[in-house]
Each structure stands twice: as structure tokens, then as C-alpha cells.
Amino acid sequence: MKGLTTFLLLGVVAIMQAQPATNAPTPPPRNPSDVISIFGESYSNISNINYNPNWGQSGMVNTAYDPGTGNLVMAYTNFNYQGTDFAGNPQNASAMEFVHIDIWTSNATVVKFTPIDNSGMGPSEVLVDVPLVSGGWSSVDLPKSAFTGMSWNSVFQLKFDGQAGVTPSNIYLDNIYFWKNPAAPGTDATLSDLQVNGATIPGFAPSAYNYSYGVPGGDPVPQITSAVTNDPNATITSITQASGIPGDGIVKVKAANGLDTATYIISYFYSSPTNPAPAPTNMNVISMFSDAYTNVNVDTWNTVWSQATYVEDTIAGNPTKKYTNVGFNGIETTTEPIDASGMTYLHMDIWTPNVTTFNMKLVSFLGDGFQGPNGDSEANLNFTPKIGEWTQLHIPLADFTNAGLTSLDDLNQYIFTSSTPFGSGILFLDNMYFTTEIVDVEDVEDAKRKIAFYPNPAASGGNISTTADVVRVEIFKLNGQQVLMANTSTLNLQGLGAGVYIVKITDAKGKIHTEKLIVN
Structure with missing residues (x-):
């Protein structure tokens, strides 16, 4: 015992x-x-x-x-x-x-x-x-x-x-x-604080000398408003403001010994688009997100297992999905899976200031839920987006099936990855839908030539004017009904109620340009 x-x-x-x-x-x-x-x-x-x-x-x-x-x-x-x-x-x-x-x-x-x-x-x-x-x-x-x-x-x-x-x-x-070991007395040329527009720059550290600073699209060039040395005997020798975006703001520091120096560089970039994505004109669609169509039910735009920060944003009055700190992000329609077997393309408009490799994955649960007896099927495709402008991805669904996706009639997950850089990607998403129609090439040409109208949003009863000479301007409801038309570069919106419309512009060369108009 x-x-x-x-x-x-x-x-x-x-x-x-x-x-x-x-x-x-x-x-x-x-x-x-x-x-x-x-x-x-x-x-x-x-x-x-x-x-x-x-x-x-x-x-x-x-x-x-x-x-x-x-x-x-x-x-x-x-x-x-x-x-x-x-x-x-x-x-x-x-x-x-x-x-x-x-x-x-x-x-x-x-x-x-x-x-x-x-x-x-x-x-x-x-x-x-x-x-x-x-x-x-x-x-x-x-x-x-x-x-x-x-x-x-x-x-x-x-x-x-x-x-x-x-x-x-x-x-x-x-x-x-x-x-790190401390600097010897008189050799410290670091800053204890560095402010832009009156606030310490995000992620500031005295030993970090290079910063990327995102500026919302259309905002003016930020200004360096304060730089404070760690050693009170050190000297700020110069502050150079950026002249534009992209551009650099530069602070130079000299230590008390007059020998050691440090240079802090703030590189400004536009972190969001100035203008919304081009207005879609495809008619036969299954829309997940677009204010041009009636959207199907989406359970989540940011699954709990995603490595990304998600918010709803608005670009010039146009609802847009915004993702930051992107490694990968999951979107799910598990409650009501999408049957895209009758569709031929997946369309997505994306805008990014820094993602150079974008990966898109479709996942089918094959009719019996996640990891059911039938198993799951998926396929990945890689893309290189344009930086700082909208990229229209109009992806043949055959590319997914050729890459290994065995079924399109039970799509449950849509996973995108910022492969480069991973974990710090910034991405805006609009107009995500399946369609049987090819991409509207004229919309792409519109974006290249930047023929549009202003103001947008516009007030009911006010005027809109185009940015170039045109032959005709037409305004349609989202159901395709024409509500206004003019043969001049200026069109009065008298009688037009608040809402979203499609503006069709015919230029002097006979080319067609389309854009969304928001009327307040």
C-alpha cells in the first residue's frame, strides 16, 4: 500500500x-x-x-x-x-x-x-x-x-x-x-515618428526605411507633415514631397556625429480604383455579384478559412467587393449551388495595385456535399492582371474542365489566390457572373479610349455630357428599355428617376461605348 x-x-x-x-x-x-x-x-x-x-x-x-x-x-x-x-x-x-x-x-x-x-x-x-x-x-x-x-x-x-x-x-x-543592438552614441540617424497628412504612417518602425503608402483613387498627393529624430541632436537635412502618384516622399537624416545618415522613402500608390468597373452588357447570365443583374444567393464572400480581409466598398457610387491582406479567399454557394452547365464563360472584373499573379479555382461537390461519396472536383487557372486598372477576365469554362474540373452543374466554391504577393494582395472585385456570350469587345475598347460622360453620379433633371464628340447618346433601363436619346454630346435627364441605367454612346467613328449611370 x-x-x-x-x-x-x-x-x-x-x-x-x-x-x-x-x-x-x-x-x-x-x-x-x-x-x-x-x-x-x-x-x-x-x-x-x-x-x-x-x-x-x-x-x-x-x-x-x-x-x-x-x-x-x-x-x-x-x-x-x-x-x-x-x-x-x-x-x-x-x-x-x-x-x-x-x-x-x-x-x-x-x-x-x-x-x-x-x-x-x-x-x-x-x-x-x-x-x-x-x-x-x-x-x-x-x-x-x-x-x-x-x-x-x-x-x-x-x-x-x-x-x-x-x-x-x-x-x-x-x-x-x-x-538589434543599439547604435553607438552620436551615430543614431533614425526617426522616432514619421507622419503623413498628420498621422503616423502605418507600420512605422525606426529601423524601417522604405514604405508603401496606399492612396484612395482620385485623392491628392499626400504630404509629409512631421519627422522626429530619436536622437534630439540628430538633424533632418531635407524633406522632399512627392510630385505625383505614383511618386516618392523622402526624408533625409544626419546623426549627431555628422557622419552617419539615414534616408526614409515613402512610395505612394493608388490603392483603389478611381472609376468603377466597365458596365456589363451580356444578357444571358447567372450573376453572383453585379448591380446590372439580379444576383443569385451567395452564402459568403469571405469564408471563415480565408486568409483575406473583406469589406463592402463603393467606387464612384458603384458597389464593389474589396479584399486586402489577400493570401487566398473563399466564396461559397453551398446552400444553393450554381448549375453552370449551360454557360460557357466565367466573367470577373478585378482591379489591383500589386497582385501580379492571380489564381482562380472552381470547386464542384459533385451533387453530394463537401467530400461526399462522389468526392469533389476542382481546377485552378492562373492570370496576370493589369496593375492600377480594371482587368476584365472572361474565362472559358472549358479551360476549367480541361484543367480537371469534371462537372459544372454543382459549383459550390470559388477560391482566388494572390500568389504574388501572398498575404498582402489588394483586390477589388465586381461583375462576377457566368454567361453564354463572349466578352463585349466594345466595352474593352471604351475603357482604352476612355470616352465616357460626366457627371456620374448625376442628378435627376440635370445634364450629362460626353468627353468627346459623339453621334448619339442613348439611356436604357437595366431591362433593356430605352428611356432617353439625343444626337448631341449633352443630354438632359429630365424625368429620369433615381436608379442605375446603361448609357450607350455612338462615337464619330461608329464605335459603341457603354457605361453605367447612377442617377440620384
Whole structure:
């Protein structure tokens, strides 16, 4: 009996020892410009962090585990792998020299770690072994050089991976941060703050010298309004404002020693279109999203497993889907699957300032639900969008079937990917529909020649005028009924009610241009 009691007591002690009861070593004081903190209580952590994104992992995350000391650590229980996501606040850690991790475990045998970078410079991730101490804290500083080839220009995720060892396991983490050694006195030429239009630029870090700054389409050129040095004895030698978009705003700094310098460059780009997508004129359609047609039911435009941020936007009065931080995004019609077997094309209008490789996937559940007895069928196609203007994708459905899609009569998922760059793509979407008709070439030519009318939106009873000489201007309701017509470049909208119309313009060469008109 005594032996059994001793065994049970030892078992209880072993269980109690399976969790940390002490704090990790306290990090030393550091200048804010020398550290980017992701988790811990010693430094200010960056904002907008998701410590438990859904990556299909087996474990659970507790960001407020107290080992009994009052200092909170992060617990990964039932751990196989785990991510941390801050895609909405990516960090330029290129000037950092190390990443620090405090880790405690009693049963993990192998834990690997990598930052994940979506800048497109070098590999996006490189897994590196984290030294472990069984039953104790291991305080680790991994040098940037260990992550061979990584730039750390835009770190937006972290990953811990234990799959090469015992799984599942339990690990405890504290003090996760990037850091660098401080500059010698008098050599610091960094800024503590850099503001555009009165606000600190997104993602600012003293050690990050290059920034991409998105400007809504049609907005004026932003202005650098403040630049503050970390060292009060350093000097701002010049501030050069951008002359246009695209363009660069530049701040030059000289350290107190008069020798060391730094140059901060803000590259402005239009992050959204100025004008809406061209108005579609196809008639035989199954529309998922377009204010030119009646749309079918779509369950979601941003599935829970998507890696993208989604909002409803409006471009010049025209409803548009906006996606940012795009890695991949799922759209679903699982409640009412689409039968596109009688259609011949998938049409999408997309606008992007930075996606150079766009992937589109169609998924059929083959009539019996996700992963039913019939299995699922899917196919991917890649495209190269135009940058900074609307791209009309009019994709033959035969291209999908030739790529492996076996059925078009039970389409449930529509998944697009920003392959380049992954995780930081910006994409606007309009006029997504299936049709039997070829793309309206005249619409494409309209966009190239930019013959349109103004104002748009327009007031009922007001005038619209074309941007070039024309032979005829006609206005139609969305059902095809003509409601107004003129043989001049100016047309009065008297009697036209509020709503959306199609304007058909015949130019002097007999070419037809169509555009949506919004009447208020």
C-alpha cells in the first residue's frame, strides 16, 4: 500500500511539474527603435495580433496562463503546430538582428520556428530549430542569418512547428520579439515618428526605411507633415514631397556625429480604383455579384478559412467587393449551388495595385456535399492582371474542365489566390457572373479610349455630357428599355428617376461605348 501511495504521489508531482512554476528571464531594457515585440510584458507589443488563427492545428492557445508568479505567458496545449497572425499590421524587421523566444516544455522533443514574410524578397519562411530544456525555460536568441535568405521586409505571421518530434505536446512561450543592438552614441540617424497628412504612417518602425503608402483613387498627393529624430541632436537635412502618384516622399537624416545618415522613402500608390468597373452588357447570365443583374444567393464572400480581409466598398457610387491582406479567399454557394452547365464563360472584373499573379479555382461537390461519396472536383487557372486598372477576365469554362474540373452543374466554391504577393494582395472585385456570350469587345475598347460622360453620379433633371464628340447618346433601363436619346454630346435627364441605367454612346467613328449611370 505504501508503494502504491508513493507511486501516486510521484505521479501527482510529475503532473504538477509538467507546467512552468517560474518566470522566464526578464529581458533587458531596450530603446523602442531596437525592438519589435510580438508577445510579452517587458516591451510594448504591436497592435492587431491574432494569437490563434485557424490553420487547422490540433491544439489550443491560452495567452493569459499564469505560472503562479503573476507574469502571464502563452500556453500551447495539445500542440502540433501553431501560428500567430498580424497581417493587418505587417512589420518591417529588416534592420533587426535577432528574434528572441523564451520557451518551456516538459515533453516536446523538437520545436521549429519561423517568421513568415510576404514581401516577395527571398523565401517566405525558413524553419529553424529552437533549443529546448526539458522542464525548464530555454532563453533563445536566433540570429537573422539562421533564416537563410529571408529579408524580414514584411513579417506578417509567426509559426511554431513541433511535427518533427513528439506530438501532441505542451509548450509555454514568453518574450517573443525581434531586436538589434543599439547604435553607438552620436551615430543614431533614425526617426522616432514619421507622419503623413498628420498621422503616423502605418507600420512605422525606426529601423524601417522604405514604405508603401496606399492612396484612395482620385485623392491628392499626400504630404509629409512631421519627422522626429530619436536622437534630439540628430538633424533632418531635407524633406522632399512627392510630385505625383505614383511618386516618392523622402526624408533625409544626419546623426549627431555628422557622419552617419539615414534616408526614409515613402512610395505612394493608388490603392483603389478611381472609376468603377466597365458596365456589363451580356444578357444571358447567372450573376453572383453585379448591380446590372439580379444576383443569385451567395452564402459568403469571405469564408471563415480565408486568409483575406473583406469589406463592402463603393467606387464612384458603384458597389464593389474589396479584399486586402489577400493570401487566398473563399466564396461559397453551398446552400444553393450554381448549375453552370449551360454557360460557357466565367466573367470577373478585378482591379489591383500589386497582385501580379492571380489564381482562380472552381470547386464542384459533385451533387453530394463537401467530400461526399462522389468526392469533389476542382481546377485552378492562373492570370496576370493589369496593375492600377480594371482587368476584365472572361474565362472559358472549358479551360476549367480541361484543367480537371469534371462537372459544372454543382459549383459550390470559388477560391482566388494572390500568389504574388501572398498575404498582402489588394483586390477589388465586381461583375462576377457566368454567361453564354463572349466578352463585349466594345466595352474593352471604351475603357482604352476612355470616352465616357460626366457627371456620374448625376442628378435627376440635370445634364450629362460626353468627353468627346459623339453621334448619339442613348439611356436604357437595366431591362433593356430605352428611356432617353439625343444626337448631341449633352443630354438632359429630365424625368429620369433615381436608379442605375446603361448609357450607350455612338462615337464619330461608329464605335459603341457603354457605361453605367447612377442617377440620384
